[in-house]
Amino acid sequence: xxxxxxxxxxxxxxxxxxxxxxxxxxxxxxxxxxxxxxxxxxxxxxxxxxxxxxxxxxxxxxxxxxxxxxxxxxxxxxxxxxxxxxxxxxxxxxxxxxxxxxxxxxxxxxxxxxxxxxxxxxxxxxxxxxxxxxxxxxxxxxxxxxxxxxxxxxxxxxxxxxxxxxxxxxxxxxxxxxxxxxxxxxxxxxxxxxxxxxxxxxxxxxxxxxxxxxxxxxxxxxxxxxxxxxxxxxxxxxxxxxxxxxxxxxxxxxxxxxxx
Amino acid sequence: xxxxxxxxxxxxxxxxxxxxxxxxxxxxxxxxxxxxxxxxxxxxxxxxxxxxxxxxxxxxxxxxxxxxxxxxxxxxxxxxxxxxxxxxxxxxxxxxxxxxxxxxxx
Numbered sequence: 329x330x331x332x333x334x335x336x337x338x339x340x341x342x343x344x345x346x347x348x349x350x351x352x353x354x355x356x357x358x359x360x361x362x363x364x365x366x367x368x369x370x371x372x373x374x375x376x377x378x379x380x381x382x383x384x385x386x387x388x389x390x391x392x393x394x395x396x397x398x399x400x401x402x403x404x405x406x407x408x409x410x411x412x413x414x415x416x417x418x419x420x421x422x423x424x425x426x427x428x429x430x431x432x433x434x435x436x437x438x439x440x441x442x443x444x445x446x447x448x449x450x451x452x453x454x455x456x457x458x459x460x461x462x463x464x465x466x467x468x469x470x471x472x473x474x475x476x477x478x479x480x481x482x483x484x485x486x487x488x489x490x491x492x493x494x495x496x497x498x499x500x501x502x503x504x505x506x507x508x509x510x511x512x513x514x515x516x517x518x519x520x521x522x523x524x525x526x527x528x529x530x531x532x533x534x535x536x537x538x539x540x541x542x543x544x545x546x547x548x549x550x551x552x553x554x555x556x557x558x559x560x561x562x563x564x565x566x567x568x569x570x571x572x573x574x575x576x577x578x579x580x581x582x583x584x585x586x587x588x
Numbered sequence: 589x590x591x592x593x594x595x596x597x598x599x600x601x602x603x604x605x606x607x608x609x610x611x612x613x614x615x616x617x618x619x620x621x622x623x624x625x626x627x628x629x630x631x632x633x634x635x636x637x638x639x640x641x642x643x644x645x646x647x648x649x650x651x652x653x654x655x656x657x658x659x660x661x662x663x664x665x666x667x668x669x670x671x672x673x674x675x676x677x678x679x680x681x682x683x684x685x686x687x688x689x690x691x692x693x694x
Contacts, residue, residue: 375609377593377594377595377609377611378609378611378660380611380657380658380660382593382611383591383593383611383612383613383658386591386593387591387613534656537615537616537656537657537658538657538658
């Protein structure tokens with residue numbers, strides 16, 4: 329490669345890096361995935377008696393008061409009435425866990441409570457019980473603004489998440505930002521590309537015929553660009569979650585949502 | 589764990605047409621899918637849904653494999669008298685769920 333070509337490539341790379349950063353969405357342009365859905369799917373989310381995710385919320389409400397583990401304690405024994413104590417909690421996750429020295433998402437927080445306080449085994453990722461509890465907790469934050477705490481402890485994880493979001497990966501060599509920042513609102517096959525704001529997780533996805541977490545969605549996207557997906561609970565996924573929630577800061581939390 | 593969500597207006601006027609919404613948790617496995625090893629996943633669906641109003645059947649539906657998971661069934665009836673609406677879902681593998689809701693007709 330001649331030095332001139334090498335320079336041109338380097339400049340091209342710089343130009344792309346600059347455009348990727350400049351393309352970060354201005355807050356006035358941000359739209360929830362809800363705004364890209366059909367009228368019928370919106371109606372399904374808006375009506376609690378038509379929203380299938382409410383079946384998980386119902387189940388989570390029962391699990392909230394059920395005693396579990398060696399300590400013989402239920403969630404409600406410490407946290408009381410979830411409608412008051414869990415208000416806004418899901419909209420603040422992932423949040424920093426001093427004991428683990430890193431941010432944890434809502435599912436990991438529930439499991440930490442199970443192992444540390446209830447003396448119960450952690451629930452498997454995407455298991456019905458964990459999704460039900462997460463949906464029940466998340467339901468209490470509906471209508472609250474998304475607000476993850478960014479401080480010196482979480483800043484490095486936010487930057488790592490941002491780097492993952494802007495890094496090209498997989499056989500298709502795509503970065504998250506190339507679809508969700510640069511081409512949102514346009515079509516990818518038959519679907520509209522949303523802006524990737526995680527405002528309603530865990531949510532009921534019609535394609536899944538069930539409830540799923542944000543990590544399930546992220547792994548889906550990674551498979552879509554033919555990258556090897558990170559394992560459930562991997563720090564990389566939590567960092568990405570943290571970045572996405574920060575990116576959606578101030579937007580209304582709408583869990584449990586419905587998506588096509 | 590089988591759970592159902594039912595929405596019936598709690599207070600209605602006599603002779604009014606009321607809308608009843610039901611949502612039940614069920615996988616509705618079609619019986620046509622296979623595992624990665626090629627083994628057929630046996631069918632597991634809800635076959636029948638009935639609603640009785642003070643003992644009289646007012647709505648019945650037969651369900652088939654093409655119906656999606658967590659069936660959402662909406663129908664209407666005429667409010668004739670106060671009492672109870674009973675809902676009953678039955679299906680494969682001995683699936684049977686009953687739930688009832690009170691209705692007050694003024």
